[in-house]
Amino acid sequence: MPELPEVETTVLLLRKKTLNKVFVCVWGEKKNNLSKKLKGKRIEKITRHGKGIFFHLSSKEILFIHLRMTGHLLYGKWERKGKEWLSEEKIMQHPKNGFLRYIFFLSNGKQLALSDQRKFATINLISRKEKEDYLSRIGPDPLEIKKEDFFRILKERRGRIKSLLMNQQFISGIGNIYASEILFKAKIRPERNADSLKQKEMERLYLNMKTILRKGLSLQGDSTSDFRLLDGRKGGYQEKHLVYNRKNLPCPVCKKKITKTILGGRGTYFCPKFQK
Ligand SMILES: [Zn+2]
Structure with a gap:
């Protein structure tokens, strides 16, 4: 599932390619009225909050895209050949880019295309008010939140720290991969209860949350699963995992074997010695 670094990577690339362009029409795998709704509207600004992408249009409406499980956006040229859409070589080389919706x-x-194998991604044209309502229902963005605010919302919560980091109502943008990586850097066991964290641990959590997410962003995101850049290539964070997907491999700090457990139904990786 794309997390903050993948979505922010997409937004940075979208700004370069699609700002000030006007929608001409929309093809959909299923019949829809997006073509009618978007025709003639210009993209004035592109923003992100958590895992959500917002295209601010000249009509003052907002095209809101949430990639969910396997959605990712691609930019290029597609041509219809019979029942299939064909694109340039770089995009076609990766099978994950062929699930066009x-x-x-x-x-x-x-063209801007949405490839989405599991078909959970959502695309909606919303008003500014509807965007504000949506943002009021989800947590703050981890790259924006100030330290004192993070400590305050953390102290209000109970439950396991890893599940809390992944709870979008608590903080918006972190998923399973970066939660494991952040907790490793912060030297905190994923199953710890949020209310058991000492001041020093909360400090480490806050700092490393930002460090790891920025590192993911600097490597243009994680393509362990379906995420791809706008031109169809992979991001780079999957090559730099500290613990995620590294069961029984040596911990990068103490060389002890990385442990995998299931926490809240999700595969969770940590160092049994280094993380307390
Ligand atoms: Zn270790």
Whole structure:
């Protein structure tokens, strides 16, 4: 599932490619009225909160895309050959890029496409008020939140720290991969209760949450699963995992074997010696 670094990578690339372009029409795998709704509207600004992408349009409406499990956006040119959409070589090389659900045709002759194998991604045209309502229901963005605010919301919560980091109502943008990586860097066991954290541990958690997410962003995200860059290539964080997907491999700090457990139904990786 794309997390904050993957979504932010997408947004940075989208700004370079699609700002000020106008929607011409939309192809959908299923019949929909997006083409009618978007036609002639210009992309004025692109923002992100947590895992949500917001295209601010000239009509003052907002095109809200949430990639969910396997969704990712691609930018290029597609041509219809019989029942199939074919694209340039780089995009076609990766099979994950072929599950097209939508293609947005832009005024510069290029297209923005959504590939989404599991089909959970959502695309909605919403008002500013609806965007505000949505943001009021989810937690703050981990790259934006100030230390004192993070400590305050953390002290209000109980439950396991890893599950809490992944709870989008608590903080918005962290999923299973980065939660394991952040807790490793912060030297905190994933199954610890949030209310058992000492001041020093909360400090380490706050700092490493930002450090790990920024590292993921600097490597253009994690392509362990379906995430790809706009041109179809993989990001780089999956090559740099500290603990995630590294069961029985040596801990990068103490060389003890990484342990895998299941916590809240999700595969969880940690060092049994280094994390307390
Ligand atoms: Zn270790």
